[in-house]
Amino acid sequence: MQLFANYSKNNSWEKGTSIQLSISCLQPINVHILMSKFHYGVCQICFSWLTEFYFLCSSNGALHAIEMLVSLVKKEIQKHKEQKSFQEPQDFIDFYLLEIEKRKNDPTSTYDEENLAQDIHDLFVAGTETTSSSLKWAILLLANRPDIQDKTYKEIEDVLCSSSFSYQDLKKLPYTNAVLHEIQRLKYLLLIGVPRQTAKDVKIRGFLIPKGTIVIPNLRSALLDPEHWESPKEFNPKHFLDQDGHFVAREEYLAFGAGKRARVCLGEQLARMEFFIFMVNLLRAFRFQLPPGVKELNEEPVAAITTPPHPYKVCAVPRCSSS
Numbered sequence: 235m236q237l238f239a240n241y242s243k244n245n246s247w248e249k250g251t252s253i254q255l256s257i258s259c260l261q262p263i264n265v266h267i268l269m270s271k272f273h274y275g276v277c278q279i280c281f282s283w284l285t286e287f288y289f290l291c292s293s294n295g296a297l298h299a300i301e302m303l304v305s306l307v308k309k310e311i312q313k314h315k316e317q318k319s320f321q322e323p324q325d326f327i328d329f330y331l332l333e334i335e336k337r338k339n340d341p342t343s344t345y346d347e348e349n350l351a352q353d354i355h356d357l358f359v360a361g362t363e364t365t366s367s368s369l370k371w372a373i374l375l376l377a378n379r380p381d382i383q384d385k386t387y388k389e390i391e392d393v394l395c396s397s398s399f400s401y402q403d404l405k406k407l408p409y410t411n412a413v414l415h416e417i418q419r420l421k422y423l424l425l426i427g428v429p430r431q432t433a434k435d436v437k438i439r440g441f442l443i444p445k446g447t448i449v450i451p452n453l454r455s456a457l458l459d460p461e462h463w464e465s466p467k468e469f470n471p472k473h474f475l476d477q478d479g480h481f482v483a484r485e486e487y488l489a490f491g492a493g494k495r496a497r498v499c500l501g502e503q504l505a506r507m508e509f510f511i512f513m514v515n516l517l518r519a520f521r522f523q524l525p526p527g528v529k530e531l532n533e534e535p536v537a538a539i540t541t542p543p544h545p546y547k548v549c550a551v552p553r554c555s556s557s
Contacts, residue, residue: 270476303358307351313450326354332402362367366421366509367542371421372414374471374531377522382471387553388415388456399514401507408481412474414509418489419470420456423540427451428491428499453488520550 252464311327314320320331330350333377337343355523376383389409404411432447443449458466463473463486499505516522525547535541 242341283351289352300355301458303350304355307349307354327359336471348491355372357501361504362502365505367423367540368418368421368509369512369516370416370503370543372509373516373522374533374543374546374549375417375421376413376517377524378533379469380523382413382469383517383522387521390514390517394514401510404510408475408479409471410510411481411516412471414513415484415489416471418509419463419473419487420467421535421541421543422454422457422489423542424453424548425537425539425541427453452479452493456486456488459486489527495511518553520552523549523551525549 251394260386272278314327314331320328320335323329323332329352330345330353332347335348337345376386386409389407393406394403423448427450430449430451432443432445432449434445436443456462458464462484464474473483474484474487490502490505531546531548532544534544536544
């Protein structure tokens, strides 16, 4: 299965599981429009029944779009119940319905269909918005730094001899791995960390935080800490490389949170895989260049719940040697 939806000349996307990006190198492309289509591509690959939601979002308010998404999810839950597919579970809905059935006589159970619908909504929104924003930042940062882009591409081509590759190949690509980590370190996607609640009284450096307190972590303080990063406010892949060019995991890298289980991002592994696979495919297919007359793209983020870049355009020049 290929990974990018077919972007035709009339700005429409052809439906189907074969998704191949096709962009003219002569005309700068609006990356925000392109990445909004990424959401639709993910819908098609992962949740074919959610494709209707993409078109609803473009013509209705955000609140109505959320209501429609939850409504579509509930319809799919009902289909699973009618088909009794949870008796031989194949997907998340099946396993959740099975858990509801197991706990139906437990008055303390929190497993119900309303929570299931909200869980799917949260996974869908969080999983597409964050990955598409990471891709926007990646293209922008690499277009502004052609030397780093070219070095990343060279490593990919030298190591990945065939067009087929997997997430496990990231271990063979230390520089590429460092570049991807540095993108997500420098351009952390959330304005604030995900709120948590203390399960008991706790003291930190002499300060008492009572049980039940809502705590909002400032992960950016760790990701940009000058005591731990050589050049915290600059794009520098060497932050994740040793003197021999080997990749080094950093304890201070908290782009997905810290701790175990629920204290970190539930979709961390999926997000890492998506980001790697999409970026490798993009870099093998195109060299991203600044449009004529543009010296540098704006690297200041938009301040919102998430922090994507401002809308921008780049030239995606097809690589002749791309397989």
